[in-house]
Amino acid sequence: MNVRKNAGQFNIDPEQIVIWGDSSGGHTAVMTGITPQDKTLDTDVYNGFSCEVKGIIDYYGPADITRMNEAHSTMDHAGADSPEGLLIGGLSVLVNPEQAEPTIIMNHISQEVDIPPILIIHGNKDRLVPFEQSVLLYNDLKQKGKDVEFYKIEGADHGGPDFWSDDVLGIVQDFIIRGG
Template sequence: MPTVLALLHILGCVLLAAVFFSPAGVPTLVHLLKGILREYSLMMLVPALFTALVAVWCAHADVWKWLRWGTAASALVVGVLAIWPAGSAWRMARANGLPLDLRAYLRPLVGARPLPSQTVRFAEIAGRELHADIFLPQDSSPLPRPAVLYLHGGGWRGGERAYARAWADFLTAKGYVLIALDYRLFPPATGMTAPGDVKCGIRWVKDHAASYGIDPARLVLFGESAGGHLAMLAAYSAGDSRLPSSCGSAADTSVAAVISFYAPGDLVAHAAHNADTLVGFTGAPLAGHRELYELLSPIHHIGPRAPPTLLLHGGADSVVPPEASQEMAARLAQFGVPHALFTLPYAEHGFDIWDGGFGRQLARGRVGPFLQQYAPVE
């Protein structure tokens, strides 16, 4: 019995470690579990503790010597993996003066999320209706409010605007109107249309700002992953006739600031990690179409007049390497654009999707002050 129990615990610990360190290209479920383990790493203290108890039991039982050492080593490894992400998050929080809440950490992975106040159709393009979910603050104000325009992730071919609900309570409680925008997904290829859909949405918000008590001069684009790419591309290419609004209007689509989470900024570089997806998005391979990839890369549209930008990225991101945001920060610095890069060393792609995770808490701690600095609520 001790032998079987020890073997099972060693196998369980090996599986946990394998998921924790799983590389890019693993099945979606494994990637999802990896993100959960890293955001809620303290949960692994439970198997570490039980394995340690088994190791103590084996030390006094008639089992192979390597099993005694194996269970002890397994307990130690999983214990270290449990403590490292949480410890890293706490160090970052202390260094940046950000709060972390253990009670929030112990809540369900995904709790109740609010429904939008309204859903409207802001455009119909090539037979496709584009909608916007609008989340309004509960308290009334006679003054125009700033608005955050949210763009979901999903590799340009999936995802939905409902992802914005994860941020709705946080933003509306601070007095911001949150508007989640649709954009067309591939297939067919949408590289030359999705940025225009975003600009169409920006223009619609500006044209209807008075109806929702919004100040059109205080709009912030906020995107995650593919949405972060489109947020930066639309913001930095405002006025560029090569990437026009899908609505056919040449009106102003500038924004006050941009927030981008774990997004590729250089599609030429990103093609080395995700060539097939980019072929679907752009409609062409990189070979022979480098100019197209550069046109659709936010990094090539940065100039002195680019809006202030907040970049957040996981240091262990296996989907979009953290170098993507580091290169964006370097280019923004080159042109003197106000910006901030916040890297979570332990975090995977999508670190903010879990309601109580330290990644979400740290992200909120950076997003709130950034919004107040560049699109303040009066």
């Protein structure tokens, strides 16, 4: 369902949509927010309704599945039966770079194409999605001149109450109020 198309039903301003996700949902939010014009990734027809958003909030999402095993984690991220392997059709990530390549966020970002502002929040003790994944994304966005904010939550693991504290939610609220 296209949210903009159904804005009246949801009582929202279709020009003020901010997308937010955590973990794989963070990856989905970023990919959705930075690729509204990429028809190779869009399998639905929206009859002229844009999928553009005003901002993107990424809570500890992966950025490059081919590099997830480079940092400490509690699981293998490259095997055919890993979540990353299943994402690309049940294939080994490192043996199938052509299937993994479209999932790498940085491959969809260029200096020439405008993207909405991005807020990244990640715990530096994440045992599932390595903190380094957000560092990779942040550094790429900064290098390409994009509007990005990055907050490290000291000692935070993958999810949990640290991400829902008043301080962190205040950062998110400020980002949303600014329109991303």
